[in-house]
Amino acid sequence: MTYSLVVRDAATGQFGVAVQSHFFSVGSVVPWAQPGVGAVATQAMAEISYGPKALELLAAGESASAALATLVAADDDGLQRQVAIVDGKGNAAAHTGERCIAYASHIVGDGWIVEANMMRNEGVPEAMAEALSAAADEPLADRLLAALDAAEAAGGDVRGKQSVAMLIVPDEGEPWRRLLDLRVEDHGDPLGEMRRLVAMHKAYREGGDQAVLADNFELRFWLMVGTAMSGNIDEARKMLSTAAKIEPGWAELVKRLPAAGMWPDGEDTIAQLLA
Numbered sequence: 001m002t003y004s005l006v007v008r009d010a011a012t013g014q015f016g017v018a019v020q021s022h023f024f025s026v027g028s029v030v031p032w033a034q035p036g037v038g039a040v041a042t043q044a045m046a047e048i049s050y051g052p053k054a055l056e057l058l059a060a061g062e063s064a065s066a067a068l069a070t071l072v073a074a075d076d077d078g079l080q081r082q083v084a085i086v087d088g089k090g091n092a093a094a095h096t097g098e099r100c101i102a103y104a105s106h107i108v109g110d111g112w113i114v115e116a117n118m119m120r121n122e123g124v125p126e127a128m129a130e131a132l133s134a135a136a137d138e139p140l141a142d143r144l145l146a147a148l149d150a151a152e153a154a155g156g157d158v159r160g161k162q163s164v165a166m167l168i169v170p171d172e173g174e175p176w177r178r179l180l181d182l183r184v185e186d187h188g189d190p191l192g193e194m195r196r197l198v199a200m201h202k203a204y205r206e207g208g209d210q211a212v213l214a215d216n217f218e219l220r221f222w223l224m225v226g227t228a229m230s231g232n233i234d235e236a237r238k239m240l241s242t243a244a245k246i247e248p249g250w251a252e253l254v255k256r257l258p259a260a261g262m263w264p265d266g267e268d269t270i271a272q273l274l275a
Contacts, residue, residue, distance in 0.1 A: 003116035003124055003151040004030055004041040005132065006084040006092070007212035009140045010111055013171025014179065015039035015086065020164040020190060022157045026182035027165025035173040037088055040063065044082035044100045047075060065093040072144040082106065084113035109133075114147065115223050122157035127154035140168055141180055141198050148191055164190040166198070217243045218235050221250055223256070228269055 004019035017031035032051030033039035038058040042050035050071050057067035064087040071200045072078040072095055079097040082104060086092045089113035096104050106115035107125045114128035131150035135143040136142050144166055152161065164187075168180040182197045204219055221243055228236035244251040254270055257263035265269070 002026065002030065002043040002046075002082075002118065002157070003114075003128065003148070004043060004084065005112065005114045005128055005144065005147050006039045006041050006086045007112040007132070007140065007143065008039070008086045008088075008090045008092075010090065012140065014168055015171075016140045016144050016168040017041050018148055018164070018166045019043070020148050020151065020157070021131070021139045021158035022162045024163060025183070026163040027167075027185070031165050031167040033167050033169045034059065034175050035169045035177050036171055037175075039086050039167075039169070039245050041113075041115065042081070043115070044097065044104065045077065045080040047077070047081055050081070050083050054083075054085050058085070062085055063089075064091045068084060068093040068095055082115055082117050086111060086113065092103075101199075114150065114151075118158050120158040124151045124154045124156065124160050127151060141166065141202075142149045144168075145191075145195055145198060148194075152191060161190055162186060164194045168193060183264070217246060217250065225254070226264065228273060229263070229266075233269065233272050237275075240273050 002019060002021035007016045015033045015038060017033055019026050019030040019041060029046050029048055030041050030043050032055060034055045037055055038190060040051045042056045043051040044110060053071060054067045057070060064085040068083060068085050079099040082096045082100050084094045090110060092108050092113050094106040094108050094113045094115055096106050100117045103119040103122045104117035105125050107129050109129060112132060114125045116124040127150040128147040131146040133142055163185050165183040166180060170177055170179055180200060180201055184193045187193045222237050224239035251274060258266045
């Protein structure tokens with residue numbers, strides 16, 4: 001079974017798609033989104049072309065329902081498909097073909113869709129919808145996670161679990177813009193791993209929870225650089241020393257920054273860090 005949801009956040013205009021399946025690299029197939037245009041989840045004997053084609057139709061001014069009707073009508077295997085589309089205005093449309101493997105169903109809400117097929121038992125979309133509503137005031141990534149967790153708790157995929165993906169794009173911008181684009185391709189606990197990655201992503205973007213970053217020396221290195229540039233040499237030296245004990249390359253890297261223009265006139269400070 002694959003279960004997914006497509007959401008346009010009413011407060012921010014952001015579009016989000018999240019999906020979990022007992023299928024390797026589900027993120028390379030199901031989720032599609034474009035800033036200001038809409039979002040799509042294509043699954044159940046998935047026809048990948050539904051994603052880009054739907055976004056093209058939405059960008060041309062078609063509504064979610066019109067785009068969906070066009071795609072299904074042109075598909076000889078439409079009865080085996082399950083597709084969810086939300087357009088730039090928050091209009092939502094979904095299709096669950098009669099030949100999707102049971103149990104299969106979807107729910108269309110105000111600016112969102114939850115869908116599932118090959119469920120262990122019925123009720124997964126209902127659980128997702130309830131969780132999505134209960135987390136209405138949370139950031140979009142947290143809402144998507146809550147719905148995925150609820151789906152798994154309600155029974156999930158009859159085959160088990162393997163991969164998960166989450167894609168969030170802004171309300172406007174170039175087609176390639178992404179606010180979040182994360183995948184867990186193959187894992188024993190894909191939802192747990194996705195939650196860890198979302199927390200890491202937040203820490204990268206916002207300089208957040210240091211406990212999350214404790215073992216991430218990439219971000220800690222650049223925090224060290226900022227600390228040194230602000231004049232706190234002693235603290236920066238401790239940070240660099242800790243990283244260099246794990247990987248000596250960090251001490252070498254800091255020497256190369258001035259020549260790359262990333263630390264103008266920083267030679268004296270770097271010498272103090274390495275002293």
